[in-house]
Amino acid sequence: MGERGLQRWRELLKRRDETRGLLVAFEGPDGSGKSTQRKLFKTWLKSEGLPVATTKWNSSPLVKPLVKVRKQIRALSPEEFCLLHAADFRHRVETEVLPALWQGTTVIADRYLFTGLARDAARGLPFDWLLRVYEPILWPDQVFYFSVSPDTSGMRISATRQPKYYEAGQDITDLDDPLASYRQFIARVIREYESLALAFRFITIDAERSIAEQHREIREHFQRLERRSWPDWNLEPVADWLARQTAAGYRPPAAR
Amino acid sequence: MARRTPRGQLIAVDGGGPAVAAAARHLARVLRSRNGDGGISSWNSSGIFTELAAAEPGVSGPSARTLALLYAADLAFRIRWQIRPAIEAGQWVVAVPYVETIKALGMAAGLPRRWLVELFRFVPKADICYHATDKSRHGNAAKGGLTDSFLSALAASGDSMDPAQLRKRSMEYLTSLERRGRIRRLPPGVRSVRL
Numbered sequence: 001m002g003e004r005g006l007q008r009w010r011e012l013l014k015r016r017d018e019t020r021g022l023l024v025a026f027e028g029p030d031g032s033g034k035s036t037q038r039k040l041f042k043t044w045l046k047s048e049g050l051p052v053a054t055t056k057w058n059s060s061p062l063v064k065p066l067v068k069v070r071k072q073i074r075a076l077s078p079e080e081f082c083l084l085h086a087a088d089f090r091h092r093v094e095t096e097v098l099p100a101l102w103q104g105t106t107v108i109a110d111r112y113l114f115t116g117l118a119r120d121a122a123r124g125l126p127f128d129w130l131l132r133v134y135e136p137i138l139w140p141d142q143v144f145y146f147s148v149s150p151d152t153s154g155m156r157i158s159a160t161r162q163p164k165y166y167e168a169g170q171d172i173t174d175l176d177d178p179l180a181s182y183r184q185f186i187a188r189v190i191r192e193y194e195s196l197a198l199a200f201r202f203i204t205i206d207a208e209r210s211i212a213e214q215h216r217e218i219r220e221h222f223q224r225l226e227r228r229s230w231p232d233w234n235l236e237p238v239a240d241w242l243a244r245q246t247a248a249g250y251r252p253p254a255a256r
Numbered sequence: 257m258a259r260r261t262p263r264g265q266l267i268a269v270d271g272g273g274p275a276v277a278a279a280a281r282h283l284a285r286v287l288r289s290r291n292g293d294g295g296i297s298s299w300n301s302s303g304i305f306t307e308l309a310a311a312e313p314g315v316s317g318p319s320a321r322t323l324a325l326l327y328a329a330d331l332a333f334r335i336r337w338q339i340r341p342a343i344e345a346g347q348w349v350v351a352v353p354y355v356e357t358i359k360a361l362g363m364a365a366g367l368p369r370r371w372l373v374e375l376f377r378f379v380p381k382a383d384i385c386y387h388a389t390d391k392s393r394h395g396n397a398a399k400g401g402l403t404d405s406f407l408s409a410l411a412a413s414g415d416s417m418d419p420a421q422l423r424k425r426s427m428e429y430l431t432s433l434e435r436r437g438r439i440r441r442l443p444p445g446v447r448s449v450r451l
Contacts, residue, residue, distance in 0.1 A: 061315045063326075066307050077336050079378055080302075083329035087322050095316040132374040133325070243366075244319065247417070 009239035010231040017230050021051070021101040023138070024222070025112035028146030029186050029193065030167065031156030032207045033214070037146065038110045040215045041222075045106060053100045055092050057111035063088035074165055078123040081166065085116050086133045093138055098241045112140060114196050122188035123172050136237040142225050144218060145197045146207035150187040157182065264294070264343040268354030268382035269442060271389055272361075272403050272427050279388035279442050280352035287348050294348035295338070299402050302333035308409065318409050320365035327358045327402070328375055335379060343380070353402055354382055356430060356439060361406050364425035365417060386442040387430050 024041075026034040038054070045052045058064055067084050070076050076084070100107050113134045120130050131137075148156075157163055158179055165171065168178040169185025197204055203221050205214050230238055267287075269280040277298065284296050300306060304326050308318070318326065334351070342349040359372045403426070407419045433439040 062308070062311050062318060063322075065311075066304055066326075069307075077332060079332040080329050080336075083325050083332060087318070087325035087329065090322045090325060091316070091318060094319055094322070129374065129377055132371065132377075135371055 005243070006235060006239060009242055010235060012242065013231040013235065013238055014229070016102065017227075019104050020230060021103070021105040021107055022142070022225070022227075023097065023101060023107050023109065023140040025109040025114070025140040025143045026146070027112060027114045027143055027193065027202065028207060029148060029150075029153045029190055030163070031153040032146035032148045033156075033211065034144070034146040034207070035110055036211060037144070037205075037214055037218060038108055040211070041218055042108055044215075044219060045108075051103075051105040052108060053096070053105050054108050054110060055096050056109075057115055058085060058088050060088040060091040060095075062091050071164070071166055074171070076166070076171065078120065078125055078172065081123070081171075082116065082120040082125055082130065082133065085120075089113055089116060089134065093237070094241055094244075097138065098238065102242075109140065112143070113137065114143065114193070114200070114202075117196060118189050118192040121192045122169070122185065136240055138234055138237040141228065142222065143200065143202040144221070145193065145202035145204045146214075147194075147197075147204050148190075148207045150183060150190055152208060153186050153190070154179065154183045264345060264347045264349065265291075265384070266339060266343055266380060266382045267348060267350045268356070268385040269350055269352040269388050270354055270356040270360075270385065270430060270439065271387050271442075272357065272423055272430065276357075276388045276401055277352060279386075280350050283386070283442065284350050287350070291348055293345075294350070295342060297334045297338040297342075297349055297351045299327070299334075299353055300330060300405075301338060302330045304330045304333075305405050305409075309405075317411070320362055320367055320406075320410060323406055323409055324358060324362045324367060324372065324375060328378075331355070331376075331379060339380065351382065354385070355379055356385065356387075356433060357402055357426070358406075360426035360429040361403060361422065363429055364422045365406075365410065385433075385439040387434050387439045388442040389427070389430075 026038045026041075028034045042052050042054060058067060063084060067088065070080070070084070097107050097109070116134065117127070117130050121127050163178050163182040165178070168182040169188075170176075170178060170181045173181040173184050175181035175184065196202065205217060207214060267283070269276060269283065271279070280296055280298075284294065287294055308326065311317075331354075339349050339351060355376045359369070359376070362372045363369055403423065407422060410417055410422075411419075430439065434441055
């Protein structure tokens with residue numbers, strides 16, 4: 001998209017910026033309790049009168065069936081695993097996340113692209129390539145990272161179930177024991193998450209504390225959240241989406 | 257002393273028309289008669305696009321960017337199961353299409369060239385790249401190539417892109433690669449090909 005085209009979208013986005021929804025991502029390893037916190041957060045936002053939607057990792061109705069069958073037969077290489085999850089993510093951003101944000105709905109992402117980055121980097125894929133795969137990146141307004149140790153994650157998971165093949169990273173550890181593999185793999189994933197948390201300034205929540213304490217902290221951070229301007233910050237992905245919506249016949253109300 | 261297997265050869269056949277698959281089959285017949293064992297690696301070997309076409313009614317179709325990611329996943333599958341094993345066994349393999357067709361379609365649909373180049377950074381470089389066009393006389397190929405699939409998936413996503421324009425623009429890109437010597441025109445009849 002050329003500079004003139006971007007300028008046109010910048011103006012349109014600016015008019016929409018005050019009423020757009022916020023994008024809040026919940027990230028962290030399995031067993032960190034983020035889904036519990038996400039549900040509490042959603043209930044609270046609703047009670048405050050805000051329209052809220054949730055999007056979950058690997059849930060696109062178009063791509064999820066493709067991933068599911070390949071996971072079942074354990075047929076995915078790290079590259080295929082990454083690219084299919086990136087396709088799922090892109091489809092959800094374009095068909096669920098951006099339309100909701102544009103309509104003024106706050107979107108809570110139960111895992112966002114950082115999950116893909118952490119897991120794929122832990123599988124040995126080059127980080128600069130992974131960032132390219134997920135371009136253009138729609139940055140969330142706020143990212144909560146639920147921090148737990150590999151031991152805690154392993155204990156919480158093993159208390160309820162046996163980790164699945166890819167969740168346990170058995171495709172790369174070559175270990176037969178899912179739990180032993182999980183412990184090794186999740187330590188790598190957590191290392192990647194911690195680097196991401198520093199680089200992208202996540203809000204780190206100590207997920208070893210009580211559920212109530214964590215929830216209180218999340219509320220406080222959200223109430224202090226300063227709205228950043230979309231045109232300055234997320235112009236490319238939103239303009240990209242909006243250009244296709246407009247070409248398909250959608251007329252943004254603010255453009256009339 | 258163990259004999260080292262010579263490295264095989266990866267031959268890419270790209271192009272926008274339905275004749276491309278037939279051209280690749282013809283090329284493979286010539287290669288088999290001259291160079292022995294080898295095979296064809298066709299797009300959708302992983303079945304991704306067949307499954308995509310069977311998506312539940314009412315599900316939004318993929319955008320050009322999502323399609324490029326899905327094609328990359330399919331290509332990763334082909335590289336792992338078809339292309340690398342053949343090359344390592346010292347055989348030839350014809351990849352039809354490889355990366356230039358999807359780049360052409362992606363750019364015609366408005367995706368940035370830089371993104372497409374980076375996305376396909378993981379693929380091994382082809383030893384020879386050919387451009388097969390509808391104008392080549394390689395017999396009657398069935399419909400249903402990558403271009404058709406790409407266009408119908410885009411139509412399902414509600415994208416209003418004109419299919420004729422998209423075909424034309426992607427063809428222009430491949431022709432420009434030919435002019436710059438990055439890709440060779442696959443000659444009609446193939447017999448004159450030098451490997």
